[in-house]
Amino acid sequence: MEKHILFIDDSPTIRSSVSFCLRNAGYKVTEAIDGEDGLQKMESMKEETQSLSLIITDINMPRMDGITFILKVKETEFKFVPILVLTTEAEESLIKKGREAGAAGWLLKPFQPEQLLWAVKKVVWSK
Numbered sequence: 001m002e003k004h005i006l007f008i009d010d011s012p013t014i015r016s017s018v019s020f021c022l023r024n025a026g027y028k029v030t031e032a033i034d035g036e037d038g039l040q041k042m043e044s045m046k047e048e049t050q051s052l053s054l055i056i057t058d059i060n061m062p063r064m065d066g067i068t069f070i071l072k073v074k075e076t077e078f079k080f081v082p083i084l085v086l087t088t089e090a091e092e093s094l095i096k097k098g099r100e101a102g103a104a105g106w107l108l109k110p111f112q113p114e115q116l117l118w119a120v121k122k123v124v125w126s127k
């Protein structure tokens with residue numbers, strides 16, 4: 001079955017370039033524009049939680065940031081879906097916060113397609 005990834009970022013440019021890269025590699029991608037939108041998109045996947053293989057989220061976003069989003073996901077039936085962070089934030093304390101919230105990995109922008117696909121493969125397959 002096709003692996004399904006939820007990708008969340010408030011930048012339309014990043015959303016289209018990352019989604020293009022993931023779809024090109026054979027993944028099915030659902031896009032969301034911020035944490036709030038991400039949770040809403042997940043509502044409609046509730047009946048089939050196992051069909052979501054991975055979530056990739058930005059940190060700085062309006063309405064709901066990435067850390068808050070991760071903490072919320074961990075309270076839902078999607079808590080076992082691995083979450084990767086893709087952000088410009090490289091601050092140690094924030095990375096630590098992300099790890100404590102339950103992120104499986106932290107990747108830095110500008111996004112490198114090979115690096116992203118390697119991390120995605122690693123997380124998706126170790127599930």
Ligand SMILES: [Mg+2]
Pocket residue numbers: 009010011058059060061
């Ligand atoms: Mg952002």
